[in-house]
Amino acid sequence: MIEALQNRKYLQFFLLVAVFLLLCLLVPQSEGNWLWRLPPLLSQLPIIINNSVDYMMFEWWPIEVYDPDIEEYEQKPLLREITRGISGVVLFLIELVREILLGGVKTIVTFSGWDWATENQWARWPALPWTVVAGGAAILGYALSGIGLAVFVGAACVYIAIFGQWEPSMQTLSFVLIAAPVAILLGLALGVWGYKSKRVEAVLNPLLNVAQIVPHFSYLIPVMVFFGIGDHAGAIATIIFATPPMVRLTILGLKKVPPEVAEAGLMSGCSDWQLLRQVLIPTARRDILIGVNQVIMQCLAMVVIASLIGAKGLGNDLLIALNRLRIGLALEIGICIVLIAIVLDRLSLAWANKQTDYFADQSFRERHKYSLWFLIVFVAGVVLAWLGSFIFREGFNYLYLIPHNKGITTAAFWQAGVDWIWDTFFYSLKGFNEWLIVEVLIPVKNAYLAMPVVATFTLAMGAGFIVGGIRSALIVGFFLLFIALTEWWDRALITSYLVTMAVLISGFIGIVVGTLCAQHAASSRFILTVCDTFQTFPSFIYLIPVMMLFGVTDTSVLIAIVVYSTIPATRYTVEGLRSVPEALHDAASMSGVNRLQRWLSVELPLSFPHMALGINQTVVFALSMVIIGAMIGTDDLGQLILKSLSDKAGVGNGLVLGFCVAFIGLAIDQILRTWANQRKQALGME
């Protein structure tokens, strides 16, 4: 009996589940029973965090600072001066880009003073006419890649302009154009450092793990405290959130550089810097570019969230449109965000893959043809804008800047569509919605809430022990203990219930769709492209269509999570199945199996570890979406995080809640990853 248990892991699992169920039945639900709920010993933690943040911000290490207004030296805390300095620089950069695109006076004020600027009305940047920006972007696309990209980029700009989203789009762009490069460079630098020094990597790794899974909202609160509110704060929060994937992919890419290539660089006489700049980073560029792509994606995902702490632009508008349930407008704004994301992504990709032709005819016109074209476009655009000022005498000059929401709009059409759907399918949608909530969601939620804490610990730590031994069990136990000792265990259970439901559905859909598509090379490529495209969409976008159908309910959140987190499940399934060697397919077929048998006995077992990593990603995606879902109404951890945003002393709450969410993810990550790596090793895949 014991021997059978030692060898058969699934028997151990059966036993574990039996114990779990038994505990659920036996432990009484009563206050003060520690087996039912642990006491909130960590309830003081948020307050301690708040106090220490306050201390650091307002009292720690005072320094003498000269204040030009009162012409005296003053005592000010160091940290505050530092963060203010950073804020100032970031804000100035954003304003600079913004005023090149949209015109304005603030950068001039930075160098002169308000008085000077108000006295001299001419001292004001004019905006670049939108035609010039669109033309310039198209030329850039052409120079980097070719006519295809040029047309796409140009068309995207035209869409944004004529739909009257030019101003918020340029505001968003200016913010992304600062945040993304900073995040990329910072990530690259940290990644290189981590690659060079094992010790740094050992420190970075757990930090990155946590950083990538702590919900977006949690970053906002400390950023708000340290850096204030506004575009710069949004940009800084974005940088903090977008940097970790870049660091991770940089390290990964550099580690994959074949040692002989590095040696070839050394033997060519490279100095350290040349080796890094010209050999290692370019050779690792595939992974680093994925990192760049991720940074851009994160930046645009943060566009909406950053608007909560005062970033202007599309995100802010989208948030307002969603709050007012103006679905059509939200959809148009959403498309703008997606377009900016794709344009930036394609341009950066093309830039990285560009090559030089040394044998081209190097006449002056050839060498500077793109600059010359841009000059032509610039002059033409300015002339057009000038002419426009005569044509559109009253109202707005459409050839200069199309004002916000004064372009054409299809919002009415979409709104009508939504209304039509509501009118036509009202009862079936409502019926489905109610059925799902009453018959499925609420019972599951109640079941989760009826779990005694001791049973949850047994299940999670037991699973950790079976998969990864005592070490995994302790790690998982630590994560759970932290959550259990806060006041928010019940909320965490609700979050887990939503995530569990979503992951089950997503995993199922993903594996089915992935398996079907993996049968052919062409369909695999197709579905991977679809996944790539969907992944470029900021997570917020997914809320728009479901709100159209289901309004503000748990169903909407659930469906949004499912749609969003099906992406990794599908992708990893396809990748896993396609990576099964062709020879094994042939070997199995020659043993006389049919298609289904081959799938069950060969492909599935071999690709399952990779699929498990996909499920792991699905969990991460689902968690991040659950928290964003709080914006349209749930009653889980996300809701509380959102609440602490508007709380003066919300830092502590926000951070601790963020850690709770992160630890749910990390506990699942620990079990799934350990298992997948073990299987991969056992199958000789690593």
Next chain:
Amino acid sequence: MSSADSKSNAPVIRCESVYKVFGDNAARMMRESNGVVDAEKFQQAGCIVGVDNASFEVFPGELLIIMGLSGSGKSTLLRCISRLTQATAGKIYIEGADILSMSNKQLIELRRSKMGMVFQSFALLPHKTVLENIAFPLQVKGVSLNDSILRASEMIDLVGLSGRQNYFPRQLSGGQQQRVGIARSLAIEPDIWFLDEPFSALDPLIRKEMQDEFLRLQSVLSKTILFVTHDFDEALRLADRIAIMKDGVIEQLDTPANIVLNPATEYVRKFTGEVPREKVLKIESVMDDDIPVSVDGSLTVPKDAIVETVAEAVLNSTAPVPVTDSGGNIVGSVRASRVVSMLFGGRAAQSSAQSS
């Protein structure tokens, strides 16, 4: 070309008791061992001895091949000499300068001016075209863009890749990629040329072609070469001298002929047993020193001719055939009986012994 001629010159590479020990406490183990390295004892302490007391010299224009099976430490030795890895103990001199005590700056300078290296897996930079790859060492050195591109174009012609300068490495076959690797390593006109199993990743036919190409290049360029291979035939075909390594130890270092004729250890004998000697040995090694009294007709053979190429003529001749040196002077003679016994003698005895 012959090593005998160049021995009068100072060695280009000189190794004195070079050790390379892998492991965390390698340096301490080395210090405590007082110069007596016992591989087994090291292994118990968690160290692996990669190179064990290697001492040898390479002379200008000489082609020394380090031969050994995988794990024998041959590549490690090469990397110690190019200082891609740090030797644990010993001295390595390149043209008299102690490379182990060089600063990073000096080392870079040395590599930029004197060294070139070719790798087994080609190690081309995937993001650069053929032209850019070859120009890379020049650009790193600070040569202007125009000059480096011009020079790289010359190198492309030299290795026979004209018309492919704008290809990326992934668009080339293995043989072509290695031609790029060779061109890159020669772009700065190095004096010392390291080749780490350059042809091992290639198909047999291509390998033969590349070996011919390599010999052609070497006959033009006359570099001092350190060449690593696991292919004994390749070593015999190309080398001036061969160092055979096993478990980090150089078992024997000698000319191909001497290794085939007088293997120093049992391990070396295993390699030489199957070697077709007529393809390896030169007339030199079966020659008698006596000058034939009567010169029979016009038949002479050069002393560095491979036996196979002149065997028919020598065997058909009844009288000893005069042997000439490179200047055409007669320096000895070769008899058919010597050739026959050299080719078949030892081996017949061996196989009859095996069959009985």
